[in-house]
Amino acid sequence: MAVREVPAILSMAALDDAAHIPDGAPAIEPPLCVNNIQGNSLAGFNKDHQTLIFFRIDDVPKFRGWLGREVPFVATLAEVLTFNRLFKAVRFRRKAESRAVQSTWLNIVFTAQGLSKLDAAETAKFTDAAFKQGLAARSASLGDPTDPASEGFAGNWAVGGPDDKLDGMLIIAGDDVDDVAAEVRRVEDGIYGRRVAGVASAVDSGLSITYKQHGATLPPPLTGHEHFGWLDGVSQPGVRGTVSDMKDGEHLDLLTLRENPNEPGQGKPGQDCLYPGEFVFGHPAQNPDAEINVPGEMKQGGPSWSDDGSFVVFRRLRQDVGGFHAFLKKQARELGINDLELGSKFVGRWPSGSPVIVDDVHDRPDIGRDDARNNFFEFRAKPKDGTPPKDGSQADPGPSPDPDPNGVLCPFSSHIRKAYPRDDTSPNFFPSLNEPTTQTHRLLRRGIPFGPPFEDDPNDDGERGLVFIAYQTSIENQFEFVTKRWVNDPGFKEPNVGADPILGQATGTDRARTVRITYVDPEGNTTTAPVTIPQDFVVPTGGGYFFSPSIEALCGFAGVPVPPDLHRCTHPPQPATPPPAPPPHYP
Numbered sequence: 001m002a003v004r005e006v007p008a009i010l011s012m013a014a015l016d017d018a019a020h021i022p023d024g025a026p027a028i029e030p031p032l033c034v035n036n037i038q039g040n041s042l043a044g045f046n047k048d049h050q051t052l053i054f055f056r057i058d059d060v061p062k063f064r065g066w067l068g069r070e071v072p073f074v075a076t077l078a079e080v081l082t083f084n085r086l087f088k089a090v091r092f093r094r095k096a097e098s099r100a101v102q103s104t105w106l107n108i109v110f111t112a113q114g115l116s117k118l119d120a121a122e123t124a125k126f127t128d129a130a131f132k133q134g135l136a137a138r139s140a141s142l143g144d145p146t147d148p149a150s151e152g153f154a155g156n157w158a159v160g161g162p163d164d165k166l167d168g169m170l171i172i173a174g175d176d177v178d179d180v181a182a183e184v185r186r187v188e189d190g191i192y193g194r195r196v197a198g199v200a201s202a203v204d205s206g207l208s209i210t211y212k213q214h215g216a217t218l219p220p221p222l223t224g225h226e227h228f229g230w231l232d233g234v235s236q237p238g239v240r241g242t243v244s245d246m247k248d249g250e251h252l253d254l255l256t257l258r259e260n261p262n263e264p265g266q267g268k269p270g271q272d273c274l275y276p277g278e279f280v281f282g283h284p285a286q287n288p289d290a291e292i293n294v295p296g297e298m299k300q301g302g303p304s305w306s307d308d309g310s311f312v313v314f315r316r317l318r319q320d321v322g323g324f325h326a327f328l329k330k331q332a333r334e335l336g337i338n339d340l341e342l343g344s345k346f347v348g349r350w351p352s353g354s355p356v357i358v359d360d361v362h363d364r365p366d367i368g369r370d371d372a373r374n375n376f377f378e379f380r381a382k383p384k385d386g387t388p389p390k391d392g393s394q395a396d397p398g399p400s401p402d403p404d405p406n407g408v409l410c411p412f413s414s415h416i417r418k419a420y421p422r423d424d425t426s427p428n429f430f431p432s433l434n435e436p437t438t439q440t441h442r443l444l445r446r447g448i449p450f451g452p453p454f455e456d457d458p459n460d461d462g463e464r465g466l467v468f469i470a471y472q473t474s475i476e477n478q479f480e481f482v483t484k485r486w487v488n489d490p491g492f493k494e495p496n497v498g499a500d501p502i503l504g505q506a507t508g509t510d511r512a513r514t515v516r517i518t519y520v521d522p523e524g525n526t527t528t529a530p531v532t533i534p535q536d537f538v539v540p541t542g543g544g545y546f547f548s549p550s551i552e553a554l555c556g557f558a559g560v561p562v563p564p565d566l567h568r569c570t571h572p573p574q575p576a577t578p579p580p581a582p583p584p585h586y587p
């Protein structure tokens with residue numbers, strides 16, 4: 001597989017934009033407690049194989065004992081980041097994928113119910129109502145099917161339905177399928193006892209496994225793509241913050257390398273760096289009322305142990321790949337265009353990852369595979385053209401593409417424009433939509449496909465899709481907001497543009513939805529037409545809302561000593577009474 005990356009180096013490369021810090025505001029690059037934060041949130045495991053193990057706590061004192069034995073195995077941000085830097089450095093120098101360094105990681109997250117068993121009084125202090133209620137209870141409000149006969153109805157889910165009293169989930173991820181299987185075995189042995197000749201020696205760990213979900217990167221030629229065939233994981237928010245006290249001249253050791261010579265607040269060109277409080281508690285978050293580089297309020301979760309923790313949304317989303325492509329072919333024939341062109345209008349990118357705003361008639365794999373260019377666009381204002389890099393850690397994205405304020409190239413309904421409208425505004429319909437408010441609704445996505453690639457086989461059971469995992473500090477204001485107010489709203493950001501054609505969920509039992517797309521017809525005319533999507537091609541078949549506690553919090557639940565040197569950052573005390581929910585941005 002081609003390496004699609006601008007140079008990423010081991011050493012420090014950063015900016016010092018201290019000049020932008022208002023008096024008394026938190027540091028513009030807040031120190032991160034890299035030994036206290038679990039690694040999948042801010043660094044991302046980025047592994048080809050993953051197994052999720054869902055569990056129920058049966059006996060709390062015994063569970064605490066089990067947890068105490070597992071804490072040393074929980075991968076920290078420091079470990080995952082160090083590995084990711086080394087992996088990238090090797091890959092960059094070799095100009096090829098490499099198996100020179102490999103790792104297998106474990107993280108552990110809990111539902112509100114699971115945390116209540118460990119510390120009911122503090123769990124009650126979480127201010128996020130969605131987290132406390134759980135995903136199954138919120139499913140209908142997210143536009144999921146409400147007909148009990150429908151596969152997507154929460155009562156029919158494979159995992160996380162209303163009767164499935166989940167307490168937690170283990171995330172095991174690795175580069176090698178056998179290593180992941182070995183780690184799963186180690187965990188299971190710790191829960192049930194080692195199996196000898198098929199018989200488990202009794203271990204009373206106080207928990208039971210209720211469900212397992214495997215995920216894996218698809219084999220070539222779909223590596224890195226989701227099942228419909230589009231490259232995934234292209235766009236992620238950058239995260240501000242330092243990861244050590246090292247300094248190289250004026251350069252800080254930053255979590256997200258600054259690779260755009262023109263925009264010191266961006267990681268890769270087009271990747272805005274956000275305050276860490278958007279994704280981990282106990283840190284400053286974005287300020288919806290100021291330029292995006294000005295820090296906002298300290299994000300606090302409520303419980304005394306919520307600092308350095310994050311909320312995790314998990315959804316098991318089955319994809320009807322055959323149905324989606326049959327629909328694309330039929331519909332594209334009627335419009336007189338290519339089926340992948342239509343699909344790319346739905347996604348906002350071509351299968352290669354190349355944005356349709358750059359070219360909506362041809363896929364541009366050269367751009368799709370180039371991380372310096374595949375995110376280098378805005379919808380409303382043209383970014384500054386690239387300039388020659390100052391050093392080897394930076395990239396020249398070249399000339400920036402023209403913007404698309406009217407949704408001619410990239411439809412307002414396309415998945416990427418719905419899920420992240422970048423600098424879009426909507427003075428008449430959503431007056432408060434602007435870049436600073438939009439940056440308070442971002443997600444760190446950590447998903448992976450499940451099931452084999454689609455083959456047109458009559459015996460195919462259709463069991464494939466996306467294990468969607470996203471980290472944030474407000475489920476209500478991030479995952480749920482994006483889903484309800486943007487993705488599912490046919491009137492966002494202009495009337496009648498339609499709900500997201502990939503995800504959008506009509507309410508009730510009539511699942512059809514109509515989007516408006518503009519395309520170049522066979523006569524070469526730019527035409528706008530409604531396209532009706534008759535059914536859901538993405539169906540929720542499981543899910544849950546979780547919290548990823550810090551290492552210190554895990555030690556507290558387990559009653560084991562906290563490792564030394566956990567903190568390089570200080571967190572302000574939690575307020576005695578939870579802060580009021582912020583006012584909604586939109587009417």
Ligand code: HEM
Binds near residue numbers: 233420465503
């Ligand atoms: C099976 C379901 C899904 C499929 C097939 C899918 C597919 C994709 C693809 C192909 C991209 C473009 C590549 C990229 O920017 O990484 C993308 C981006 C994105 N998706 Fe999804 N996605 C799914 C579910 C979801 C869900 C449930 C959400 C959240 C509500 C979501 C939110 C996003 C966001 C925020 C982006 C990045 C947009 C940007 O930054 O430009 N996706 N998705």
